[in-house]
Amino acid sequence: MRLTIHKKTNINRIIKKATFISLFLLMIFVLVASNEISHNQLGRTAQPLNVCLAPDSLPCKTSSQEIISKPFFPDQKxxxxxxxxxxxxxxLPTIPQPATYEYTLLRTYGAVFVNPDVGIKLPQKDILANEQETQDFQRTLTMGHVDKTNxxxxxxxxxxxxxxxxIKQEIPLKSGYGYGDCTRTFNTNLRFWNKYANNQVLAKVQEGKETKILGLVAPPGTSQHLWGLAIDLRVSNQEQRKSLNQNGWxxxxxxxxxxxxxxxxTEENLPLFGFKKQAIRGITYWITPL
Structure with missing residues (x-):
């Protein structure tokens, strides 16, 4: 009796899975009719679903994850x-128009927006307006401690x-302390700006008349440090650089x-995303192509 119940349970499970797959395939064929999806695309999408008909099958879950997590590479044409x-x-939901202040900032600090790491979070715009907006964004982040720092x-x-x-190369922070070198508050960003510039310089940056200052200090609310994706380091040899590059820095x-x-x-993938390699006084920079 128990064996019969168990068999019925397995049969019901298979029927439910088969029904689900049938409905899913029907949806795909509807999409084909309405969006002109090619037969080759359909085959690549539907093929992994066949294994889901087997009871307790894990491969169908793996296949779905592989489809979702497939890395994006721009069209090389x-x-x-x-x-x-x-x-x-x-x-980035809205791409700034050329010749605007936002576009200038994107050209200088926008490299992080190509980051494929699903574990990171980026702001919905390239300027955070004030301390409150910065804190609201930073509260949504999952943070990690940098080893050998306070x-x-x-x-x-x-x-x-x-x-x-x-692990291979010890790489010290620029200041040796940590707070200002790593994730910063809006007020810290503002304090650094006021140390090197002022409102008159900011007005020139906003008008597109001054850009050199952006290589020294970021205007208030625009620093990559606010996003927890930048750090200031004391790098003194090629082995340190190599180790950083090998890990996406x-x-x-x-x-x-x-x-x-x-x-x-990876360094070999940077050109695929349009980055330009530029050597300045012995330092290799990867510059956005804007």
Whole structure:
């Protein structure tokens, strides 16, 4: 009697799964009719579903995850700028118009928006208005501690990648302390700006008349440090650079020597996203193509 019940349970389970797959395939065929999906695309989508008909099958879950997590690479037929913009459009809802203040900031600090790491979080715009807006965003982040520091925290994926880089090479913070080198508050960003510039300089930046200052200090609310995806380091040899690059960290802000950005790509993939390799006084920067 128990065996019969068990068999019925398995049969019911198989019927339910078969019904679900049938409905799912029907939805795909509807999409084919309405959106002109090619037969090849349909075959690649539907093929992994066959294994789901087997009882207690895990492969169908694995296949679904593989489809979802497939890394994005821009169409290489596009030019550098188009490849970069197509990549950041995934994470940045609104792309600023050329010749605007926002576009200037995106050109200088926008490298992080191509980061494929699903563990990081990016703001919905490239300027945070004030301390409250910055805190609201930072409260949504999952943070991780940078090893061998007192109070240096980054988004966890960025911290993990940096800690991995430091396994082979010890890489000290620029200041040696931590707070100002890592994730910053809006007020800290503002304090650094006021140290090197003022409202008159900011007005020139906003009008597009001044850009060199951006390689020294970020205007209030625009620093990658606010997002927990940048750090200031004292890098003195090629082995340190190599270790950082191998773990997704690159220098992306021209002339800002201590500043490192967590891009999350390999060096060989950076050109695929449109980045331009530029050597300045012996330092290799990867610059956005805007």
């Amino acid at each position: 596009l030019n550098n700028q188009q490849r970069f913009l197509s990549a950041i459009a995934i994470k 109070d240096c925290y980054l988004q966890k994926s960025a911290a993990d990648a940096l800690n991995k880089a430091q 690159f220098q992306t802000v021209e002339n800002d020597v201590p500043h490192w950005t967590y891009v999350g790509l």
